[in-house]
Every structure is written in structure tokens, then in C-alpha cells.
Amino acid sequence: MFLLFFLALIFIYIYFGLFVLIQIIIWLSVFFVSNFLIGVNPEHRELYLIRILSILVICFVFYYNSKQIINTSYLLPLTIKNVSYLSDFKTPIVFDNNRNEDKIYLYRVDNISNFLNKLDLDDNYILTMIFYPDLINYSINIPQLVLSEPILINRNSSAAIIEKYINERINVMIDFYYLDDSILEETPFGPGVIFHYWKFYY
Known part of the structure; x- marks a missing residue:
């Protein structure tokens, strides 16, 4: 399980870059901490809201940055030998x-x-x-x-x-x-x- 998680982080780093990886790690930490605290004290509704918020933010980070990647391109061999x-x-x-x-x-x-x-x-x-x-x-x-x-x-x-x-x-x-x-x-x-x-x- 830990190996899959580590490979997923490597994929995020390669595909999206360091800045996105840091955001994901921060919000994953919030998610896991909220899960742990819910296990300790399941009556705190604020913890459930924090968990849901962390999931939504992670989804938004992936969505936003995937759209940014679509709007990129590699340098093409344009007008070098011919127009x-x-x-x-x-x-x-x-x-x-x-x-x-x-x-x-x-x-x-x-x-x-x-x-x-x-x-x-x-x-x-x-x-x-x-x-x-x-x-x-x-x-x-x-x-x-x-x-x-x-x-x-x-x-x-x-x-x-x-x-x-x-x-x-x-x-x-x-x-x-x-x-x-x-x-x-x-x-x-x-x-x-x-x-x-x-x-x-x-």
C-alpha cells in the first residue's frame, strides 16, 4: 500500500510538477489527520467537514492543473526548411x-x-x-x-x-x-x- 502511494506521488511530481505535489501532500495530510481525529472523536462534525473539504480541494487541484497541461505544447519544427x-x-x-x-x-x-x-x-x-x-x-x-x-x-x-x-x-x-x-x-x-x-x- 505504501509503495502504491509512493508511486502515485512520483507520478504527480513527474506529470504536474513540484508545486502541485506540495499542494497534494498538504491536503492529503489534512485528510489523514482528520480521519485519525474522527476515529478518536467521531462526534465532532467539524472534522467531517474538514475531511470533505480536503477531498474537494484535492479534486480541484487535479482538475485545474490538468486543464493547464492541456494548454501546453512542445516546440515544433516550424518554418525551418519551408514555410x-x-x-x-x-x-x-x-x-x-x-x-x-x-x-x-x-x-x-x-x-x-x-x-x-x-x-x-x-x-x-x-x-x-x-x-x-x-x-x-x-x-x-x-x-x-x-x-x-x-x-x-x-x-x-x-x-x-x-x-x-x-x-x-x-x-x-x-x-x-x-x-x-x-x-x-x-x-x-x-x-x-x-x-x-x-x-x-x-
């Missing part, structure tokens, strides 16, 4: 509600690398890219030129692949909409791309 598209990712995912934004100037060196280095090490992201000739005075109220469907990235993604893809999509944009090449002329304000990106979990 990874959201539409190709068939596993159900959960979006983070916090949208991040970054400005990428087309003619500045290491723009993409610096952006990737800002991403969290253990998270995957959905990225959308919107072209703007002027990154200083842009507004969401003006017409937007979305370069591509959403792609998937993380900190291990290839900056060279992303940069090449952006340039290809800009050329397609110019040809498709019959835009003048002057839209790509370098100015103090641009041109560039606005990155919108969200964490996602699967």
Missing part, C-alpha cells in the same frame, strides 16, 4: 488571446533574426503579415495588403526562409494588384511589414 502554414496543421489548436505586434522594415539588416530572438523559447506562434509603405503613419483604418495566409513559427524558425518568403509575396502582391515599383522605394518610414502574432497550443 509552415496554419492551414496545413491538422491538429486542433487553442489560440492565446494576447495579440503581439512588431514592425519589420524591409531594408534593415537582421530584422527577422531580431524578431525571432524575442519569441519565447518554448512556444509556437501564428504569424500574419501585412504590407505597409509607411510604418510610422500606418493605421488599421486604411486598406491593408495581407501578404499571405497565416504561417506558423517559433524561435527555431529560419530567418532566411521567412525573409525570402516575404520578398516573394511582395513581388506577387505588386504583380497581382498592378502596383508601381515605387511602393518599394526606401524612405525613413518604410516600406515594411507589420507582424501580428499569437501563441498557440495543441
Whole structure:
């Protein structure tokens, strides 16, 4: 019996972590102590309430932390040799509600690398890219030129692949909409791309 209990604690530690294990041990101690005191003095109703409360808290701790584990993910090989598209990712995912934004100037060196280095090490992201000739005075109220469907990235993604893809999509944009090449002329304000990106979990 003791061996099974010990193995259960090891499983909790591996699966949920030390913090959850400490919570479980504390409330198990409360449960066992209340059981012992009930055996000594079964007329104390408060002890029964404490025992029930400890069981409910243990159940809640397991439930809450199991939900947290569902909303995690492993780092994926995204946009390393080729661009990874959201539409190709068939596993159900959960979006983070916090949208991040970054400005990428087309003619500045290491723009993409610096952006990737800002991403969290253990998270995957959905990225959308919107072209703007002027990154200083842009507004969401003006017409937007979305370069591509959403792609998937993380900190291990290839900056060279992303940069090449952006340039290809800009050329397609110019040809498709019959835009003048002057839209790509370098100015103090641009041109560039606005990155919108969200964490996602699967």
C-alpha cells in the first residue's frame, strides 16, 4: 500500500510538477489527520467537514492543473526548411488571446533574426503579415495588403526562409494588384511589414 502511494506521488511530481505535489501532500495530510481525529472523536462534525473539504480541494487541484497541461505544447519544427502554414496543421489548436505586434522594415539588416530572438523559447506562434509603405503613419483604418495566409513559427524558425518568403509575396502582391515599383522605394518610414502574432497550443 505504501509503495502504491509512493508511486502515485512520483507520478504527480513527474506529470504536474513540484508545486502541485506540495499542494497534494498538504491536503492529503489534512485528510489523514482528520480521519485519525474522527476515529478518536467521531462526534465532532467539524472534522467531517474538514475531511470533505480536503477531498474537494484535492479534486480541484487535479482538475485545474490538468486543464493547464492541456494548454501546453512542445516546440515544433516550424518554418525551418519551408514555410509552415496554419492551414496545413491538422491538429486542433487553442489560440492565446494576447495579440503581439512588431514592425519589420524591409531594408534593415537582421530584422527577422531580431524578431525571432524575442519569441519565447518554448512556444509556437501564428504569424500574419501585412504590407505597409509607411510604418510610422500606418493605421488599421486604411486598406491593408495581407501578404499571405497565416504561417506558423517559433524561435527555431529560419530567418532566411521567412525573409525570402516575404520578398516573394511582395513581388506577387505588386504583380497581382498592378502596383508601381515605387511602393518599394526606401524612405525613413518604410516600406515594411507589420507582424501580428499569437501563441498557440495543441
